[in-house]
Amino acid sequence: MAKTTRKSHGPNHVDHYGFIFCIPFIVTFLIFSVYPVVRTFTMSFTDYKGYGVANFVGVANYSRAIQDPLFWDAFLNTLKMWGLNIVLQLGLALLLTIVFNDIKYKMRGLSIFRALFYLPNLIAATSVAFLFKTLLDWKFGSVNQVLLSIGLIKEPVNWLGGSAMTAQAVVGVVGAWMWFGNSFIMLMAGVQGISHDYYEAATIDGAGRWTIFAKITMPLLRPIMMYVAITSLIGGLQLFDIPYLISGTKGLPGRSLYTAVFYLFNMAFTNHQMGYAAAIAFVLFAIIALCSMVAYKLMNRKEEI
Amino acid sequence: MSAEKTKSGIIKGILYLALIFLAVLCVVPFWMMLINSTRSGNEIMTGFSMLPGSSLIDNWNAVLDNLDIFRGMFNSLIIAVSCTVLVSYFSAMTAYGLACYKFKGSNVIFIIMLVFMMVPAQLGLLGFYDLCNKMGLVNSYIPLIIPCIASPGTVFFLRQYILSVLPKAILEAPRIDGASELTIFHRIVLPIMSPGIATMAIGAFIGSWNNYLLPLVLINQQDKFTLPMMIASLSSVKDIATNIGATYLAVAISVVPIIIVFCFCSKYIISSISAGSVKG
């Protein structure tokens, strides 16, 4: 990036326009994003309940958060659900990318499929949760009805009320269902950015389809896959609405659908421990920032190879 | 040779079947939603059918009895359209400013933007409400629209996009001709960026259209309710058995505009995301 910015500008006397162009953004950002966050930050050092007087308590909330087993459980749940989600989402997207770029089979209908795959992205989380809750109902859900009738299962699976594992898996799969189309589009874009020269050269050299894929496509796709993974990480660790809605706001079964943000949301608005919830928010932020930084470093290193 | 051909034909067939299966998975929930919106609560509770029922009119009446759904749609539309326009214009402007000029602090702005994307938004809620309350903006759409000017994610994406699609030389000629920087942005930069902007616009529209928590907290007057708020209040009615069909119908109605927007813009998605993310 630094490379591109260097040469691009006109004479120095117009450079302050860059700042002028940013002013609307900066002003709005300061008022509507920075101010609330800074307020939350100051809250995290108090025993604020969401009302009334807030007493300064130092870093007590932070030390409590770090020792809070429920918070770490919730964080672990988040990781599990996001992990399954990202594996499925990226895996499926990659598979589709391979299929649509195969030089032998030359699959058609890319634009139609791409549009259809993107569809799940369009519905609000509230509606998605509502739909899947109904579809996955233990006794009357259509999913069990279909699976039973084709003989895949012998008795109905209690998807959302049974074990922690199935419930978490459902959230992971629903997430993947919502987002794989988006990832697929990004990966396709990445492949199309790969120059055809590479492929031609490789084909002339007699490389097979798999060799081409492993030696050319994959390495060139890596940065974009990292990009998708990182943005998904930032969003995924803040996973909230689907588990919240799909479990009827309680995080059942067990505490398996409690995510970190779910936990802090309940802490803030149900248990009225706003100050503590704020501290959790910033612990979570620190983790996300750290992960993103590590991932970003990794991404940059790979890119330079 | 011909055996080889049949074999590849079969594989191709299987691949198509798999693709179609996947596509069906993506479409089925929409289909079920439509079907269920024509069925009665009892029918929905006790089984599933791929064919429409006969309760569409009852459900429709139930929706209209409980909600002013067109008002809600109109409200949501106003917010979503305004928001989309602001996101598109100002994000492009900011991204251009960050990408194509060298000024002190541009990196700082960029980094702060990224950092704030990582703070869980749910907790900003309290501060955000407090702010709106002090500024007298409760029950107004301003807090739902104006903040769209600053959407870091979009700026982040468009900045990458500009770097890859905008030939810098193109800016020199008009500058020498004495065109103002704003004119250059309007006349030259915006058109070149439009595919990237369109992608982000779709996302912004959908995001704003589906937004629930913020309007819920800020809007108190029934005549200003947005569509998701109305749907939520419908499903909060105690006796869901009688209202579940109506809820499906309301959800279906709320998805329609999105589908329309999507149909018009889906082409842009194709060309779009590419350029921005390739250079990731």
Place this chain on the structure above:
Amino acid sequence: MKRILAALLAAAICVPVAGCGNTNTGDNTGSTGGEGGSADKLVVWTLAEDLKDFAAYYTEKTGVQVDVNVIAPADYPTKLTTALGSRSSEADIIVGEPQMLPDFFDAGFFADLSEFDAAAQEKLVSYIYDAGLDSNGVLRALSYQVTPGSVIYRRDLATEVFGTDDPDAIGEMFSSYDAILDTAEKLDAAGYSIFGDTGALRWFANADSPWVKDGVLQMTDSRLGYLDTAVALYQNEYVAFAPEWSAAWYASMAGELPVNAGWSELDDVAEGTPTTQVFAYVMPSWGALTIRDNAQDNKGKFGVAKGISSFFGGGTFIGVNEFSERKEAAMDFVEFCTLNEETAQWWIEQSDGDIVSMKSVLEANKDYENPSFGNQKTYEFFTKEAEAVDYSLITRYDTAIGDAFGQAIEAVQKQEKTKEQALSDFYMEINAIYPEITTPEQ
């Protein structure tokens, strides 16, 4: 540069609701209403539809317009905390369910209703008055309804299995955890399930002591009995595995249910799939209405009996927003809804059978024989149960602790944890959420 900045700021703040597109001309910012005096409009924030009817009735009687804003129950605390935490005067009348009230009272959201104190104490069922008192004994909220609980059972099945459908006899069968287990066994032998789900027992969790007393968690024998019984019912498959509010639960009210989750449509059930019927539901009085409304052909076959203890659940408590600019008018509305005999009688009819909180009106309806419940005198029954509710057993921690305990029980039922493990995890959980509570094993 500064000028641009200032201009933008000004624009952002001052632009009228440009996109708004409707015709409001500022009368809705709340400030134009009379200063604490009479008003021509009131705003209600509530989480149940009921108050819509009350509002319409109030408008009919007084001409004062009342806007009712119904908010989904799960979102209500978020909305109220956010808005009133910033001292918003948007709403004039606010509500709360009992478990939310202590926090709302502490927060100072509910205005002082002391002027109704004497009337409320005299006219209303006592637990309603107790629930409306804050920690200093100041009255802050009142309810138009009572929500006493009961065991709602199938009279036809009772006659078949036990040879009687008499509420007192059935009550005896639900009078202790041992009795319940015994009853469940008999029902199972006859091919029926005692409850939809073991969650039904949770209503008796406060039978003999509050969850928290003097900062200490009370793990009483009764609560351990609840745990053991719930586990036994589950593992012996004495329940139908149809949790409250699930589709199966609704369906169970009207008839047969596939055993352990069959799948076919109800019509096909007859062909071979083993089925069961749910014998009883433990629900507050509004649950009885839900059952009645979903009973279809079973309507009239239900009866209500007393369970292990007299309890109540939910209920909408009305109060006045401390920051309202129309407090006087709002008070009048609260009085109209909760302390007016005529309104109470109207509500019984309007709601088609809700149980009101006004003692005199309950008394007047005492002899009503309810055809939906086999001509049982339901008002008499519920009045007695409501009067037996001991509000001192209720704490602000009940929801969170109850949920956590339910999860502990679930883990034991599914054999994911031993009882000891589950209990110690439960204590740990309570410590994490409420560090101020001492748990037994500390």
